Amino acid sequence: MPTDPKDLGPLFREMFPDRRFVVxxxxxxxxHKWSQEVGEMEVRRPAGGLTSALDPLLQALGxxxxxxxxxxxxxxxxxxxxxxxxxxxxxxxxxxxxxxTHHDIHRYYLGFSNQFLxxxxxxxxxxxxxxxxxxxxxRRVNRRFADAVLEEVQGKDAAIWFQDYHLALAPLLVxxxxxxxTLAHFWxxxxxxxxxxxxxxxxxxxxxxxxxxxxMGFHLPIFADNFLRCAKRLAGAEVDWEARTATLDGHTCxxxxxxxxxxxxxxxxxxxxxxxxxxxxxxxxxxxPKGGAIGIGVDRMDYSKGLPExxxxxxxxxxxxxxxxxxxxxxQVAVPSRSDIEAYDDLSQKVDNQVREINxxxxxxxxxxxxxxxxxxxxxxxxxxxxxxxxxxxSSLQDGMNLVAKxxxxxxxxxxxxxxxxxxxxxxxxxxxxxxxxxxxxxxxALRIRDALxxxxxxxxxxxxxxxxxxxxxxxxxxxxxxxxxxxAAGSAAAxxxxxASGDDFxxxxxxxxxxWASERT
Ligand code: G6P
Numbered sequence: 001m002p003t004d005p006k007d008l009g010p011l012f013r014e015m016f017p018d019r020r021f022v023v024x025x026x027x028x029x030x031x032h033k034w035s036q037e038v039g040e041m042e043v044r045r046p047a048g049g050l051t052s053a054l055d056p057l058l059q060a061l062g063x064x065x066x067x068x069x070x071x072x073x074x075x076x077x078x079x080x081x082x083x084x085x086x087x088x089x090x091x092x093x094x095x096x097x098x099x100x101t102h103h104d105i106h107r108y109y110l111g112f113s114n115q116f117l118x119x120x121x122x123x124x125x126x127x128x129x130x131x132x133x134x135x136x137x138x139r140r141v142n143r144r145f146a147d148a149v150l151e152e153v154q155g156k157d158a159a160i161w162f163q164d165y166h167l168a169l170a171p172l173l174v175x176x177x178x179x180x181x182t183l184a185h186f187w188x189x190x191x192x193x194x195x196x197x198x199x200x201x202x203x204x205x206x207x208x209x210x211x212x213x214x215x216m217g218f219h220l221p222i223f224a225d226n227f228l229r230c231a232k233r234l235a236g237a238e239v240d241w242e243a244r245t246a247t248l249d250g251h252t253c254x255x256x257x258x259x260x261x262x263x264x265x266x267x268x269x270x271x272x273x274x275x276x277x278x279x280x281x282x283x284x285x286x287x288x289p290k291g292g293a294i295g296i297g298v299d300r301m302d303y304s305k306g307l308p309e310x311x312x313x314x315x316x317x318x319x320x321x322x323x324x325x326x327x328x329x330x331x332q333v334a335v336p337s338r339s340d341i342e343a344y345d346d347l348s349q350k351v352d353n354q355v356r357e358i359n360x361x362x363x364x365x366x367x368x369x370x371x372x373x374x375x376x377x378x379x380x381x382x383x384x385x386x387x388x389x390x391x392x393x394x395s396s397l398q399d400g401m402n403l404v405a406k407x408x409x410x411x412x413x414x415x416x417x418x419x420x421x422x423x424x425x426x427x428x429x430x431x432x433x434x435x436x437x438x439x440x441x442x443x444x445x446a447l448r449i450r451d452a453l454x455x456x457x458x459x460x461x462x463x464x465x466x467x468x469x470x471x472x473x474x475x476x477x478x479x480x481x482x483x484x485x486x487x488x489a490a491g492s493a494a495a496x497x498x499x500x501a502s503g504d505d506f507x508x509x510x511x512x513x514x515x516x517w518a519s520e521r522t
Pocket of ligand 1: 165
């Protein structure tokens with residue numbers, strides 16, 4: 001198992017000799033912004049599990065990352081081929097930007113991706129919005145991504161790795177033009193049960209897009225099972241449950257579970273860098289001036305993260321167990337996200353109100369129960385907060401994995417902390433030594449916080465040590481995934497059907513043309 005990113009290069013070359021490595025995602029790993037100084041640019045790292053997990057891999061392997069150029073100064077930072085080398089301090093791979101118009105952003109990103117697929121996959125069909133213009137634009141933008149990829153790999157062999165729910169159709173659009181490429185796709189969010197996924201009017205199209213990959217990866221076996229069941233019933237694929245493959249139109253897609261992780265060393269090093277102890281001291285003085293324990297939460301401001309449920313549990317704690325007033329302080333980092341969507345804006349207001357009410361109810365002269373930090377923090381500051389916190393609380397109502405759980409454990413240098421982890425975060429499947437909580441049960445959660453705060457130090461240390469020993473890193477994830485992908489690519493090369501779509505078909509919607517596919521079947 002590789003623990004060093006340098007081992008990944010040889011592994012990739014062994015699996016895919018002479019192929020270029022291309023990652024494709026909606027969100028880019030680096031955004032350029034104009035700084036306050038006139039004419040100067042700054043670089044920002046967008047929040048979210050996808051970019052934070054994949055950037056260290058690309059840095060280790062080199063290659064290309066194709067993504068939406070979402071920063072206000074992005075266009076000024078690229079060359080004439082829309083490319084820029086990143087990271088800025090140590091350029092090690094190429095970022096190729098794809099440009100989206102105002103309508104694209106509204107209909108493809110905020111619309112179909114985040115007001116349809118995201119709530120559907122997080123079991124919130126009540127929050128979905130079905131609009132034909134969202135779907136139409138989703139198809140168009142997927143084609144734009146596919147075109148960018150095709151342009152970049154013209155005349156070259158390549159292994160293309162698509163990411164997440166924004167790009168379900170792009171794999172088929174690429175395969176139609178270049179059946180010789182090997183394609184994989186990782187779905188970073190839950191894949192819902194068939195009873196939910198079939199609510200999508202375009203379920204069959206989405207599945208066909210995804211089935212064009214050689215490998216479809218999910219975090220958990222249950223998500224892979226859900227996908228296979230949908231592939232069979234809604235797209236008419238032939239499923240081999242033992243081999244975990246789905247075959248459609250002569251192409252076989254291997255389906256597997258690969259729980260993603262983090263760069264453990266990055267957090268460990270940041271949590272013990274020079275001066276960290278003094279900073280921990282300052283954090284305690286600032287946030288918990290009366291002493292006592294500190295709790296931490298770090299989430300995007302998203303309804304899937306269960307923030308109101310978390311604060312309800314904290315309210316129960318200070319209400320039922322007044323001895324924790326002034327003795328337990330909670331710091332919640334809530335990273336602003338997708339705020340142009342009503343459900344996100346509503347949540348943000350709800351959270352503000354809830355925190356204000358709790359602070360008014362329990363706060364004292366110089367003690368505030370909850371500190372809400374509504375901004376994204378860099379890894380070095382997060383790692384210090386994680387190390388300082390006696391408790392980390394993750395209350396997701398549905399979560400593909402949740403990397404914060406792993407970041408907390410990696411940053412616990414002193415090993416005193418307790419991780420309270422929602423049963424409904426994918427991470428709970430692996431992190432069996434964490435204290436599992438049910439965020440729908442605020443009284444139960446309050447009790448678990450109290451248990452954590454009263455647990456003897458030796459038990460806390462022993463528990464955290466076991467969790468640290470069990471933690472596998474991002475490079476193990478990649479190793480598993482590359483092996484599975486290499487195997488799937490070899491199988492599919494042997495069975496590859498002849499080049500199918502002509503250029504004309506493609507321009508007329510090719511594989512998505514009306515009637516080209518069977519409509520949804522149940
Ligand atoms: C989740 C998704 C990612 C996404 C991230 C941030 O982790 O799986 O695909 O990039 O959230 O969301 P955003 O909408 O800002 O890209």
